Amino acid sequence: MTTEEVKKAIINKEQVRYTDITYTVQALIYRYRGNKWRVTAELLDKNNNSISIADIKKIEKNEK
Numbered sequence: 932m933t934t935e936e937v938k939k940a941i942i943n944k945e946q947v948r949y950t951d952i953t954y955t956v957q958a959l960i961y962r963y964r965g966n967k968w969r970v971t972a973e974l975l976d977k978n979n980n981s982i983s984i985a986d987i988k989k990i991e992k993n994e995k
Contacts, residue, residue, distance in 0.1 A: 932990045934959065937972055946993040949985045953977055953993055960984065 932940070932947070940947055941956045948954075954974035962969045972990060974983045 932987050932992065934970055934987065936992070937987050937990065940992075947974070948991045948993045949974055949983065949989060954983065956990075957982070959987075 957975045958973040960971045
């Protein structure tokens with residue numbers, strides 16, 4: 932997903948897929964390392980028990 936798509940998913944509380952698991956995006960994380968920006972997302976699982984951090988390029992829209 933792109934940064935803009937992830938922002939929309941946060942605002943609209945849309946579910947996303949990462950490693951075949953459904954999550955909601957809670958936050959975008961920007962890190963600057965080695966003269967390069969790395970954008971990741973904080974993902975919350977359906978049961979509200981687990982947070983995962985994932986590269987936004989590896990996150991997919993949840994097509995139902």
